Amino acid sequence: MFIDIHVHPAFYEPINADAELEELRHETLDIHKNGTAPLEHIFNQMHCAGLDYLCLLPEDYRTQQGGKVLVSNEEIRTLVDMAPDKFIGFASVDPHDPEAAERLEHAFGELHLSGLKLHPGRQHFYPSDKEMEPLYEICEKYGKPIIFHSGLSWEPDTLTKYCRPDAFEELAASHPDLRICLAHFGWPWCREVAMLMLKYPNVYTDTGALYFDCAQEFYLQMLTKDVPMTWIDRSLRHQVMFGSNNPRFEQIRMTQAIEKLGFRESTLELIRGKNAIDFLGGLPEGRKAI
Numbered sequence: 415m416f417i418d419i420h421v422h423p424a425f426y427e428p429i430n431a432d433a434e435l436e437e438l439r440h441e442t443l444d445i446h447k448n449g450t451a452p453l454e455h456i457f458n459q460m461h462c463a464g465l466d467y468l469c470l471l472p473e474d475y476r477t478q479q480g481g482k483v484l485v486s487n488e489e490i491r492t493l494v495d496m497a498p499d500k501f502i503g504f505a506s507v508d509p510h511d512p513e514a515a516e517r518l519e520h521a522f523g524e525l526h527l528s529g530l531k532l533h534p535g536r537q538h539f540y541p542s543d544k545e546m547e548p549l550y551e552i553c554e555k556y557g558k559p560i561i562f563h564s565g566l567s568w569e570p571d572t573l574t575k576y577c578r579p580d581a582f583e584e585l586a587a588s589h590p591d592l593r594i595c596l597a598h599f600g601w602p603w604c605r606e607v608a609m610l611m612l613k614y615p616n617v618y619t620d621t622g623a624l625y626f627d628c629a630q631e632f633y634l635q636m637l638t639k640d641v642p643m644t645w646i647d648r649s650l651r652h653q654v655m656f657g658s659n660n661p662r663f664e665q666i667r668m669t670q671a672i673e674k675l676g677f678r679e680s681t682l683e684l685i686r687g688k689n690a691i692d693f694l695g696g697l698p699e700g701r702k703a704i
Contacts, residue, residue, distance in 0.1 A: 415687035417502075418665060420561065420597055420622040420657030421468040422485070427452045428496060429489040435482075442475070442484055444570055448661055453497060460500065463665040466687070467697075470494065471531040471561065472506040474517075478536075478571070487521045494527075502698060504529045504561065507549065509539050515548045522556040528698055529553075533563040534576035542584040550589055557695050559593035559618075564607065565600040566624060568662070579606035586614040593693050597657060598623045604640045611653045618693050620657030621672060621685070629664070630671035637675055651681045655690045 423429070424439045427450040436450065460468065470493055473484040487505045494503040505521030507514040509532070521527045530553055534541060541562065553560055564577050575581075579600040586594060593616050600607035601623040610617045623636060637643060646654055656672060658665040673682060691697055 415467075415691070416463075416465045416669070417467045417469065417656065417687040417690040418463075418465050418658050418660070419469045419595070419655045419690045419693070420620050421470055421660050422473070422662070423468075423470045423490070423493055424473070424485050425450050425661060426456065426493060428493060429485070438479070438482065439484055442473075442479070442569065443662075444568055445662060451661075457497075457500065459660075459665055463669045465665065465669065467500060467502055468660075469502045469504060469528070469690070469694075471504050473531075473533070473536075474506040474508045474511075475533075475536060476508045477510040478508075487517070487525055487527060490527065491525045502694070503527045504531045506531045509537055509543075509546060509549065515552060518549055518552050522552065522558055526698070527558075528694055529559045529561060531561045533567070533569075533572075534581070535563055535567045535572035535574055536569055538573065538576060540576055541582045542588075546585075550585070550592055554589065554592055559595065559693050559695065561595040561597055561620075563598070564596040564619075565598045565603055568624075579603050579610055582617070583610060583614075586610060586617050590614070590616055592616060593618065593695070595620055595655065595693060598659065599636060599641070601636065602640075604636055608641050608645055608650060611650050615653070618653045618655060618689065620655045621668070622657030622659035622663065624663075629667040630674060633668075633671045633675060643676060647677050647681050651684050652689055652692070654685050655693060656685050656687075 430436045430450045472490045490503040494501045505527040507517045595618040596607050597620050599619045607619050658668050
């Protein structure tokens with residue numbers, strides 16, 4: 415079982431019939447060189463990378479974008495319905511939207527999405543802000559996890575101060591039953607993420623971190639030196655998930671690089687998929703552990 419916990423489907427062909435919206439996505443995400451991808455291309459990438467499931471993440475920045483939603487929960491549901499044997503869908507809401515709680519209830523109760531994705535740096539909030547509590551309570555009510563962007567973001571109009579890993583400690587401590595993923599290993603503050611995972615078993619991370627030109631070289635630095643490999647292989651092995659941050663980074667290179675680092679096979683099995691299943695609270699109904 416191999417799950418990519420961190421995929422952005424903004425340029426999947428079935429949700430890009432609107433040229434104006436597609437251009438907004440390019441500008442907002444600062445991704446310009448790729449075109450739209452037919453699902454057949456996505457499935458071929460998955461096959462080449464050895465991936466069984468992709469977790470698709472929407473983006474809702476409506477209060478910054480005049481009410482426009484970059485990738486909506488409904489679009490994610492559409493994609494999941496087109497390939498339920500390959501896609502797992504997350505929800506997103508804008509915390510500054512007065513109807514955020516109602517939208518999240520709808521995403522979980524009606525659209526049956528599997529978790530919440532938030533970007534503090536882009537949506538300009540601290541994880542411990544009081545206005546976030548209703549969203550956390552809804553996630554706890556439905557038993558759904560949250561993926562937070564943490565660390566560096568390349569998107570325009572992002573502020574890293576909201577994404578420093580230590581900003582999440584109060585949330586992890588006050589909501590011990592809420593599973594949270596600090597995405598991208600909080601790069602460049604990887605050891606802060608390791609500290610939080612060591613202290614709080616409800617904190618996870620993913621490997622979808624920035625690499626400059628070579629995934630293997632970057633992972634060697636981040637996962638064997640910045641965070642010593644033995645820390646993961648012995649102590650944090652149940653809290654690290656594979657994530658690619660595709661399309662910004664290439665899944666095939668990243669899956670190959672992870673497998674060459676020297677982790678025990680049992681640790682690789684956890685990173686490839688078992689930890690993601692635990693984080694999700696199990697695979698969605700109808701999905702099989704391959």
